[in-house]
Amino acid sequence: MRNPPATLTDIARLAGVSKMTVSKVLNNQPGVSRETYKQVMEIAQRLNYTPHYAARKLAGGKTNIVGMVVPSMESSFVSEVVHGAGKALEEAGLDLLLFTDHLNYPQERMFSVSRGLADGLLLVIPRSLERYDHPQLRAQLPIVVVEPLNQKGSLPVVCAENYLSSRKVVEHLLALGHHRIGMIGGNPKVKSSHLRLQGYRDALSAAGLPVNEQLIRPGDFTQMRGFAAANELLNLKEPPSAIFAANDVAAFGAYDAIKNHGLRIPEDLSVVGFDDIFQAAQVFPPLTTVHQPAFEMGTAGTRLLLSMIQGLEPAVNHLELPTELVIRASTGPYRGPQTV
Amino acid sequence: MRNPPATLTDIARLAGVSKMTVSKVLNNQPGVSRETYKQVMEIAQRLNYTPHYAARKLAGGKTNIVGMVVPSMESSFVSEVVHGAGKALEEAGLDLLLFTDHLNYPQERMFSVSRGLADGLLLVIPRSLERYDHPQLRAQLPIVVVEPLNQKGSLPVVCAENYLSSRKVVEHLLALGHHRIGMIGGNPKVKSSHLRLQGYRDALSAAGLPVNEQLIRPGDFTQMRGFAAANELLNLKEPPSAIFAANDVAAFGAYDAIKNHGLRIPEDLSVVGFDDIFQAAQVFPPLTTVHQPAFEMGTAGTRLLLSMIQGLEPAVNHLELPTELVIRASTGPYRGPQTV
């Protein structure tokens, strides 16, 4: 066997046909006689031919590779999405080109590589969607976004049900007998924050309960602000018997505040979070929270992308996947008014 | 902005120079006057130019992408190696093309894509190295192997110290007062099995103890065989007071056998494994074992690969990284002869 890999030309020469015919054979295209087909295949095999993907892509073909942009792989959300996408890709026989978009990663590099080497792009971005919503790129390459925050944008997005999940949380607390339920909001710049808040409001209203604005405290998804907001709630004349934080991290802040007040979870106060990050199961007491279907978001996003690569218009522009309320030890039955 | 992305030709036309000059400017090559440089850069920026990587690769350039072949990402060993590699790549500004080489994944596809799209290939293969040791591919692309089994082959390999690790294990048991130490071997087809066994022998000899061949039982890395081997050891007239299994899974088999005999770990019998797979910390009692430096193997392998991509000969053809003995609850002091 020679050093330089065999090319279409090599096969064509040996088979006594044109490159074009060889190309057709190798791509299972119609318009080739059984005989030449067989002969070409044989020679290709003997020469151990494999196509050169750069050349193929350059000439307008597909590579069967999809690019995937993620922030650091450390996050459990991200790594689950990657797994999910990996499964969908595996089934379809595609491979994965992974961009870890850390700070000061040259963004144009990612665009450039994707356009040149991949057939489509999956954006997994917990935050800052605008940063990626680039009209030029969209015109050149099918793109799908997977993200947990229900951000708006012109790209097809796969996310999780925020509104309904939030209602489920409040209904869970109501079922436990809580009627004064505090809410720590999320970053108001993000759509999911509003959805989660609206779910809270509507669940209360649906239960015939008033919505007490004093019990609603603004937040920003940080633990520090969660701590402060919980303190505000605990210092009310009539503090709540349960607190729903718009994300787990803020809930951890609430944990701190509650413990600082000498109160116990869930005996004195129930707490619920949102996201089900890894630490949610590790803290004490383990946090009741809403599990984001990261794996499924990965598979769903990938399948949507694959269909777009096939040339189909995206079936949906906004896909919301159902979540699951994970009931752990931070929520318990209402035990009467608090004495602070 | 036009729909089709800007190319070198576009820039050249607008700048009134040749493609070649533009190429030089964009690649920071010498031989361009400051003026034309500035002008070209300006236009490139205005046109939002990004290079087409397929074209670049086809023309002999680099893509700054390295391919990585892994079996399913489920294994903690693999995912740690991926993280380690990711870090090294991130530092160097490269990206990762990931192949999940599941059963019936067309292997030629992976070769083909790598050759065409990547600058180098990192093989992470817990088993069956021969399957990948393909002379043709090696000639076309720098390749480095990361694997835990010390397999032999013509490719540069990064693995872990097996011999010394094994000695450390036995020394740990000796320090606890054990002198009859049973050994459950690994798959004899694999070099690491022999190294681990040799470490066992030499550690005993170095301590002035005889090597009792009865205490050495063949194994094959499976839990079932570990179970059987441990039974053989326990049924000896003079059973050992400690068992060293050549891998964690076999150690779990030994756990079963020991418990079946009504013995306790570590009170009646100490057990040590090898690998530190995820479950090692989950079983009861948590298993003392040798931790494979997966993350470091990933970074080291990547760095070696990067140097080869630079055109350097591999500094070493076989890199062994130190391991760490993780002492958990499955080993304890010797408490006198066993009564079975």
Added chain:
DNA sequence: TTGTATGCGTTATCAT
């Protein structure tokens, strides 16, 4: 310092 010519391996278009 700058430009020209050529080729990388494949696919698309259009002809035969």
Added chain:
DNA sequence: ATGATAACGCATACAA
């Protein structure tokens, strides 16, 4: 059913 030709976008070698 098969083939000739051009084109994809870039880099290399060499010439001016």
